Amino acid sequence: MNIASILKEKSRDVVYVAPTMRVTEITGVLARHDIGAVLVLDSMLQVMGIVSERDIARCLAARGEATLGMTAAQIMTSDVVMATPATTIEEALEMMSQGRFRHLPVVDGHELCGLVSIGDVVKWRISQQALEVDSLRAYVQRAD
Ligand code: AMP
Numbered sequence: 001m002n003i004a005s006i007l008k009e010k011s012r013d014v015v016y017v018a019p020t021m022r023v024t025e026i027t028g029v030l031a032r033h034d035i036g037a038v039l040v041l042d043s044m045l046q047v048m049g050i051v052s053e054r055d056i057a058r059c060l061a062a063r064g065e066a067t068l069g070m071t072a073a074q075i076m077t078s079d080v081v082m083a084t085p086a087t088t089i090e091e092a093l094e095m096m097s098q099g100r101f102r103h104l105p106v107v108d109g110h111e112l113c114g115l116v117s118i119g120d121v122v123k124w125r126i127s128q129q130a131l132e133v134d135s136l137r138a139y140v141q142r143a144d
Contacts, residue, residue: 003092003106004085006124007114014105014115016041019048019073023059026051026072037103039080039115040072047105047112049076082107083116093121 016039017026029038030053037052055075059067067075082105083092092104102118 001089001128002085003083003087003089003104003114003116006089006116006120007085007106009124010114010116010120012114014039014112017051017072018043019071019076021072022068023056023070023072023075024068027056036117038072039105039112040076041112045112046110047080047082047107048073049078050080050103050105051076052101052103080105084108085113089121089124092116093118096121 015029015033015035017029019040019042021029026038030036037050039047040049040051042048049072051072055077056067059070059075063070081095081099081101083095085106085108087095087106096102096104096118104116105112106114106116
């Protein structure tokens with residue numbers, strides 16, 4: 001099973017911001033969409049970085065109120081680890097646990113085709129396990 005199976009189940013829309021957006025506005029975007037991270041894309045829609053609530057918390061702890069006036073480009077993580085639709089679910093979990101992050105953008109060639117969170121992966125795994133339990137129950141009942 002791969003990331004493409006998860007993307008099929010969720011919207012491919014990815015919430016993103018421009019590198020010039022200020023932290024005050026970014027917090028509004030995160031709150032409005034009820035999400036924990038946004039991608040930072042350039043004008044060609046190429047990934048420049050990612051800003052998560054953790055980046056904002058870290059910056060607030062280090063720089064205080066000045067954080068609010070800083071831009072996405074100033075606080076983002078620019079070395080973004082990405083998956084492709086063919087990345088397996090196990091590989092994606094390994095990437096997230098190794099890198100200690102919860103968001104994985106998915107790119108197909110140069111095209112951004114989604115963003116998978118640890119929550120999406122856990123939800124998907126639980127539903128797969130429920131399906132397996134159902135089919136094993138049906139199998140055992142047939143054998144009775
Ligand atoms: P998260 O757990 O995803 O909220 O993010 C924790 C930290 O990892 C933050 O500094 C993020 O900017 C960074 N981060 C989140 N996702 C990725 C990713 N796919 N690749 C690299 N860093 C990331």
